[in-house]
Amino acid sequence: MSRVIAIANQKGGVGKTTTAINLAAALSVAEKRTLLIDIDPQANASSGLGVKADNSHVTIYEVLLGNSNIENSIMEYPGLEYLRIIPSQIRLVGAELELGQLDEREYCLKKALSTVKDDYDYVLIDCPPSLGLLTINALVAAQSVLVPMQCEYYALEGLGLLLSTLHRVQQKLNPGLSLEGVLLTMFDRRLNLSLQVAEEAKKYFGNKLYNTIIFRNVRLSEAPSFEKPIMLYDIKSTGAENYLNLAKEIILNDKKS
Amino acid sequence: MSRVIAIANQKGGVGKTTTAINLAAALSVAEKRTLLIDIDPQANASSGLGVKADNSHVTIYEVLLGNSNIENSIMEYPGLEYLRIIPSQIRLVGAELELGQLDEREYCLKKALSTVKDDYDYVLIDCPPSLGLLTINALVAAQSVLVPMQCEYYALEGLGLLLSTLHRVQQKLNPGLSLEGVLLTMFDRRLNLSLQVAEEAKKYFGNKLYNTIIFRNVRLSEAPSFEKPIMLYDIKSTGAENYLNLAKEIILNDKKS
Ligand SMILES: Nc1ncnc2c1ncn2[C@@H]1O[C@H](COP(=O)(O)OP(=O)(O)OP(=O)(O)O)[C@@H](O)[C@H]1O
Ligand SMILES: Nc1ncnc2c1ncn2[C@@H]1O[C@H](COP(=O)(O)OP(=O)(O)OP(=O)(O)O)[C@@H](O)[C@H]1O
Ligand SMILES: [Mg+2]
Numbered sequence: 260m261s262r263v264i265a266i267a268n269q270k271g272g273v274g275k276t277t278t279a280i281n282l283a284a285a286l287s288v289a290e291k292r293t294l295l296i297d298i299d300p301q302a303n304a305s306s307g308l309g310v311k312a313d314n315s316h317v318t319i320y321e322v323l324l325g326n327s328n329i330e331n332s333i334m335e336y337p338g339l340e341y342l343r344i345i346p347s348q349i350r351l352v353g354a355e356l357e358l359g360q361l362d363e364r365e366y367c368l369k370k371a372l373s374t375v376k377d378d379y380d381y382v383l384i385d386c387p388p389s390l391g392l393l394t395i396n397a398l399v400a401a402q403s404v405l406v407p408m409q410c411e412y413y414a415l416e417g418l419g420l421l422l423s424t425l426h427r428v429q430q431k432l433n434p435g436l437s438l439e440g441v442l443l444t445m446f447d448r449r450l451n452l453s454l455q456v457a458e459e460a461k462k463y464f465g466n467k468l469y470n471t472i473i474f475r476n477v478r479l480s481e482a483p484s485f486e487k488p489i490m491l492y493d494i495k496s497t498g499a500e501n502y503l504n505l506a507k508e509i510i511l512n513d514k515k516s
Numbered sequence: 517m518s519r520v521i522a523i524a525n526q527k528g529g530v531g532k533t534t535t536a537i538n539l540a541a542a543l544s545v546a547e548k549r550t551l552l553i554d555i556d557p558q559a560n561a562s563s564g565l566g567v568k569a570d571n572s573h574v575t576i577y578e579v580l581l582g583n584s585n586i587e588n589s590i591m592e593y594p595g596l597e598y599l600r601i602i603p604s605q606i607r608l609v610g611a612e613l614e615l616g617q618l619d620e621r622e623y624c625l626k627k628a629l630s631t632v633k634d635d636y637d638y639v640l641i642d643c644p645p646s647l648g649l650l651t652i653n654a655l656v657a658a659q660s661v662l663v664p665m666q667c668e669y670y671a672l673e674g675l676g677l678l679l680s681t682l683h684r685v686q687q688k689l690n691p692g693l694s695l696e697g698v699l700l701t702m703f704d705r706r707l708n709l710s711l712q713v714a715e716e717a718k719k720y721f722g723n724k725l726y727n728t729i730i731f732r733n734v735r736l737s738e739a740p741s742f743e744k745p746i747m748l749y750d751i752k753s754t755g756a757e758n759y760l761n762l763a764k765e766i767i768l769n770d771k772k773s
């Protein structure tokens with residue numbers, strides 16, 4: 260039984276890609292079969308793992324438009340046996356307008372994913388910072404949404420817009436969609452701002468807020484330039500510890516439900 | 517003669533809104549008549565200055581769709597005599613699809629702005645983290661683009677996509693569009709990553725890189741929760757000094773050209 264989780268937040272720079280890459284890697288280190296899908300035209304999740312899809316590769320773009328079957332787009336990551344990746348590429352920028360012309364444009368990813376999703380324990384989808392058709396496709400294909408939230412004022416403000424979008428998707432397109440959890444990212448215990456925002460989030464989300472907090476840790480922002488997830492770049496770092504704990508918390512939550 | 521500058525970068529969280537608010541405030545402190553336009557559905561520039569447009573206010577949404585004239589949307593900011601703001605609101609989320617149906621959909625902002633722009637020395641446009649129709653409208657209405665760039669790996673990666681988009685807009689929609697400059701943001705002199713990225717950017721952009729650097733400074737991220745630009749929240753902070761210097765550099769560049 261596979262769990263499909265969209266990693267989404269329209270606020271930019273909150274740690275969506277960093278969470279998608281490092282949670283996927285941590286789950287695969289725990290020997291969970293994991294598929295990471297990059298549906299952001301910026302293709303940061305792809306490049307952060309060194310998966311550079313050029314014009315000859317099949318990417319999520321061809322899969323969404325139905326020009327290629329999904330099996331051809333799945334790539335391995337050397338060193339992490341249980342991890343697979345479907346890369347993105349810049350040409351995905353034009354997809355929102357092209358998808359808009361199709362019937363059932365919100366269901367393209369869900370349909371494509373249906374043939375392979377049961378090969379995996381976890382499918383993670385890294386979304387762009389917007390609420391357009393690409394993110395909607397991810398929210399329709401997913402069973403739940405993991406929301407990274409930076410410990411900053413604007414990040415708190417943006418949650419209203421995100422939750423109302425989730426509600427709309429639940430009502431019209433995917434009644435089974437639930438909130439997997441809200442993850443505090445870039446937490447800096449020396450800053451009052453971090454403490455204040457964390458407190459607000461606790462009040463707002465209660466037990467939907469993960470116990471695991473991701474601390475600000477420069478090693479996390481260095482790792483992508485070495486095309487490695489944090490546990491292969493620096494296993495002793497706080498970032499690696501945080502994301503391994505997050506994977507553990509998600510796996511334990513699954514066992515309970 | 518007014519200068520219309522779009523503040524754009526599809527990479528999320530790089531400091532577009534922080535730059536738009538604080539540069540606009542710094543220019544108005546220098547007694548330049550300044551208009552700040554928020555064209556991001558997240559409406560962070562609006563809320564960061566405490567301009568909460570509810571359903572009775574005219575926002576950039578009504579202006580873009582031609583449902584209201586632009587004069588009705590212009591608001592004052594108490595305390596900064598030379599600053600005016602056109603706010604955004606969540607309902608702008610639906611605008612990209614609605615604009616898509618119009619003829620000359622890329623020119624809506626340019627047309628609306630033409631009647632008021634000469635009342636100002638500077639018009640700044642805060643863009644969302646995407647390259648959709650809202651950002652394209654800003655790039656067509658603008659004479660130049662200011663690109664905030666976070667001193668991080670992914671921020672460097674994303675520049676290729678941004679520059680190719682600027683090039684496309686120059687060729688097809690706005691031949692007069694130029695690169696105003698690239699601004700390094702959230703620079704932390706203790707981190708090697710910041711130094712490396714700054715060096716790369718210098719190689720890539722040469723004199724298009726502003727001399728002014730915006731340092732990471734928690735006062736900048738605290739100010740929005742007090743609905744104040746940094747020079748009214750904490751004039752002694754590094755953030756205030758940096759943005760006042762940036763305004764000075766832009767004004768001096770204008771005198772030279
Ligand atoms: N815990 C952390 N500590 C330090 N830096 C971090 C942390 N998490 C993310 N970063 C850095 O912050 C920046 C933003 O993170 P990231 O790109 O993952 O956010 P995003 O939400 O995916 O952005 P976008 O909205 O553009 O997709 C990146 O440069 C990343 O390396
Ligand atoms: N120099 C700085 N020092 C510290 N924090 C900063 C600085 N500049 C911006 N920030 C904070 O970083 C976060 C991202 O900045 P901001 O929201 O301005 O970026 P953005 O590019 O407008 O994001 P989006 O892509 O979502 O529109 C905000 O919480 C802001 O307060
Ligand atoms: Mg991302």
Ligand SMILES: [Mg+2]
Nearest residue numbers: 532533556560
């Ligand atoms: Mg912004």
